[in-house]
């Protein structure tokens with residue numbers, strides 16, 4: 001074990017913070033469970049499923065934005081940071097969920113969206129009704145345009161979703177006037193984080209929810225809040241996607257860290273180990289590590305691993321970069337294989353298909369997703385699961401275009417379908433009534449839920465998978481239970497063991513008593529002296545098939 005890892009381990013053990021190795025389950029609230037019967041998920045739906053989450057073995061849940069919102073980006077356009085979208089419930093329901101989750105031993109992380117608000121937020125409405133030099137405009141990034149009549153945008157920035165990152169408004173006299181910046185949709189104006197109102201407001205927002213008992217926050221676009229001085233042109237004027245982590249004047253500026261240091265002080269002033277996890281698409285992991293220095297946030301999603309191609313060398317290199325990068329600051333790695341912004345791992349790990357070439361091998365895709373899940377659960381640090389990952393849901397690739405909701409579809413000029421394929425409502429049982437159990441209302445059908453479900457969605461349902469020992473759901477349940485009960489997996493110990501080029505092998509304990517083998521080709525066998533704890537495929541006569549992860553313990557004599 002390297003010295004850096006040893007130091008990380010002793011520091012983390014000294015503090016025993018819960019987020020170091022927690023398993024958090026991401027709930028995309030619109031698609032999780034609908035108790036009100038309107039075809040849209042809600043807070044009561046989550047309360048009803050707490051038993052399922054407990055049985056799955058998660059330590060915490062992260063709930064995507066539940067605030068009042070016109071839903072131009074499914075809640076990432078927030079109109080009021082201190083209230084609940086009536087479609088989802090109200091503050092009373094939120095309080096009940098926080099308390100009931102705690103009764104189940106599950107912590108709650110809520111999404112906070114500090115980079116931008118909705119254009120229906122009162123402050124933005126005030127801003128467009130005010131004059132260019134007003135205090136109201138100063139809360140957002142309004143600028144005069146370039147060109148003789150201000151007809152050109154203030155700089156060359158492009159929106160992540162497509163098109164310009166600037167929209168021009170009409171002033172009170174009806175004439176075209178200033179432009180405002182929106183790194184995402186025009187309905188998501190960026191805040192000006194140099195403005196004291198914004199800094200103070202978000203401290204109040206954090207307190208508002210901390211006082212109600214939430215355990216933490218997932219910080220949306222954590223690397224975007226501060227823009228480079230003077231809003232200079234980007235080095236290239238091309239459309240960049242959400243996952244693009246190249247250096248831009250609006251990503252990963254030094255100034256963001258001061259904000260998180262202030263937030264950390266506030267979090268630490270509360271009892272109960274409150275935390276925050278950052279969504280920062282920055283590269284390499286040593287750069288994302290800056291967000292989790294000891295006086296900043298607790299976790300940061302490790303997107304290096306999320307975006308890695310399936311393969312021996314690529315996975316090994318990503319795991320090394322991740323562990324070494326985080327060890328520099330003594331923070332845990334936060335592993336993630338899926339979220340609501342990326343193609344589901346079942347499809348993604350068959351990259352050829354996604355890129356439009358090659359054939360999609362369903363069986364191999366499923367094997368890889370199972371193997372990747374067991375690999376991730378075996379790695380040292382924290383993990384985040386995304387709803388439906390435990391059911392092995394595939395990406396839905398054929399949502400009719402007239403049903404697509406993601407603003408990317410519209411803003412890319414109908415060129416990119418966007419992220420709806422990983423956001424389809426969950427199937428809970430195999431009958432199409434109530435959209436496979438997604439809704440308590442039997443009149444809601446697979447076609448009428450807010451995003452349509454495929455006709456065969458029921459075969460992935462939780463109820464069906466409970467019946468089958470070899471299902472993906474049971475793989476996750478078993479793996480998480482072993483992770484919780486096995487001392488090796490609770491440690492931060494990690495060592496590569498020399499292996500053939502057909503596999504990766506690593507140890508999670510002193511003396512290699514607990515090891516993990518991941519195969520990429522056939523020809524690997526169970527090493528002598530070890531017994532199988534769990535494996536992602538059946539192992540016959542000691543031969544490990546390709547695309548398989550096996551956990552092994554040294555046999556006791």
Ligand code: NOJ
Pocket residue numbers: 073076113184220221279340341
């Ligand atoms: C990142 C979120 O994960 C994504 O869904 C959203 O569209 C953007 N931030 C904008 O808030």
